[in-house]
Amino acid sequence: MFTTYHTHSHFCDGSMAPEDYILSAIRKKFPAIGISSHAPVHFETCWTMKPGKLKQYMQTVLGLKEKYRGQIQVYVGLETDFYPGVVDYRGYPGLDYTIGSVHFIYHAAGQRYMALDGTPEEFQETRDVVFHGEARELVEKYYQLLTDMLYQQAPSILGHLDILKKNNSGNRFFNESESWYRKAVEGVLDAITEQQVIVEVNTGGIARGYTSEMYPSDWILACMRERNIPLVLNSDAHHPDKIDAYYLQAVEKLKSLGYTHQRILLDNIWQDVPL
Ligand SMILES: [Zn+2]
Ligand SMILES: [Zn+2]
Numbered sequence: 001m002f003t004t005y006h007t008h009s010h011f012c013d014g015s016m017a018p019e020d021y022i023l024s025a026i027r028k029k030f031p032a033i034g035i036s037s038h039a040p041v042h043f044e045t046c047w048t049m050k051p052g053k054l055k056q057y058m059q060t061v062l063g064l065k066e067k068y069r070g071q072i073q074v075y076v077g078l079e080t081d082f083y084p085g086v087v088d089y090r091g092y093p094g095l096d097y098t099i100g101s102v103h104f105i106y107h108a109a110g111q112r113y114m115a116l117d118g119t120p121e122e123f124q125e126t127r128d129v130v131f132h133g134e135a136r137e138l139v140e141k142y143y144q145l146l147t148d149m150l151y152q153q154a155p156s157i158l159g160h161l162d163i164l165k166k167n168n169s170g171n172r173f174f175n176e177s178e179s180w181y182r183k184a185v186e187g188v189l190d191a192i193t194e195q196q197v198i199v200e201v202n203t204g205g206i207a208r209g210y211t212s213e214m215y216p217s218d219w220i221l222a223c224m225r226e227r228n229i230p231l232v233l234n235s236d237a238h239h240p241d242k243i244d245a246y247y248l249q250a251v252e253k254l255k256s257l258g259y260t261h262q263r264i265l266l267d268n269i270w271q272d273v274p275l
Contacts, residue, residue: 001273003264004243005034005077005157006099006200006234011057012038013047014238018061024240026072032266033243035061036077036099039089043113048081058094075265079159082149083113090153097265099200099234100155101163102145105130116142117160120167127173135173136180139164143184150191156270157232158192160202160215161185169211176217185220193227198263198270201254204236207245214250221257230263230272251275 007021008014014021018035025033040051049057058076065074075096078089083106090098104113107130114130115122116138123138131137142164150158162185168174174181192199201221205211216224224231233250237243254262254275261272 001031001264002028002233002244002247003030003032003034003266004235004237005075005097005232005265006036006079006159006202006204006236007034007243008037008079008236008238009035011053011060012049016240019064020240021237021243022064022068022072022074024243026068028244030072030243032073032075032264034075034077034097034265035064036079039078039080039087039098041081041083041113042085058092062094073266077156080153080155082145082153086153088153090155096268097156099157099159100149100153100197101159102142102149103163105141105145117163117166120172123164123167123173139174139181140184143188146188147191150188150195150197154195154197157198157200157234159200160205160236161188161199162216162220163205165213165215165217166205166210182219185216186223189220189223189227189229192224192229198230198232199224200234201231201250201262202234202236203246203250204234204238204242206249207235207237207242214246214253218253218257221254221259225258230261231259232264233262233275 009018038048040049061076077097079099104115107114114126127135127138202215235243235245263272
C-alpha cells in the first residue's frame with residue numbers, strides 16, 4: 001500500500017498542478033495522497049509559495065479532496081520551515097498535517113537567510129560566512145535547529161532528517177561516521193521520541209540524483225527501529241511521475257532493517273499499515 005504526503009506542485013517549486021499528482025496517484029492505485037507545498041516564508045525565495053497564494057492553495061486542494069472523494073483520499077499539507085519569527089501554520093483551517101523541515105539558517109550579523117541544503121557552492125558559502133569555514137559547526141547547528149523545532153513547533157512529520165548529506169558524497173565536507181556527528185543525530189532522535197513525531201523515509205534525494213541513499217541513512221534508520229520511532233514513506237516528488245520513485249528499493253531496505261509497518265494518514269487517522 002503506497003502513499004506519499006510529500007509532493008511539490010506549481011504552487012511552489014514543483015512542475016505541475018496538484019490535480020496532476022492526484023491523477024498519477026489514482027493510476028498507481030494509491031489509497032491516499034498528500035499535497036505539501038513549501039509554506040510561505042518572510043523573505044524572497046524562488047522555491048517557496050508566495051504569501052498571497054496560500055488561500056488559493058488551500059481552496060484548490062480542498063476542492064480536489066471533494067472532487068476525487070470515492071477514488072482517492074486527498075490530504076492538505078504544508079512543508080514548513082523553522083527560523084526566528086516563523087509563522088506557525090499548524091492548525092491552519094483545513095490543513096491536515098505539516099512536514100517540518102529546516103532548509104536555511106538566519107545569519108543575524110549579515111541579516112540574511114542562507115541555504116543549508118542548496119548547491120555545494122551555497123553550502124560552502126554558508127559554512128564560510130556563518131561558521132568561519134567550520135563544517136562541523138554548521139552541521140551541529142542544523143541538528144540543533146531540528147531539535148529546537150521538535151520541541152517548539154513539533155510537526156506531524158519530520159522532513160528529510162539528514163538532508164545535509166546531499167552535498168557530502170565521499171565525505172566532502174564532514175565525516176558522517178565520526179562520534180560528534182552521531183551524537184548530534186542522537187539528540188534529534190531523543191526529541192523525536194519525546195515529541196512522538198513521525199519520521200519520513202524520503203526517496204527524493206535518490207530520485208533527483210543527489211544521493212545514493214535515502215534520507216535518513218541506514219544507521220539512523222536502525223537507531224530509530226530500536227527506539228520504535230514510526231516512519232512514513234515519502235517521495236518528496238516535484239513531478240507527478242515521481243510520486244513512488246525508488247519505493248520498491250526503499251521497502252526492501254526497510255524490511256532488511258527489521259521494519260514491518262509504516263504509519264500513514266488514512267481515513268483521517270495516522271495508522272500503522274504493513275510495508
Ligand atoms: Zn524539503
Ligand atoms: Zn519537499
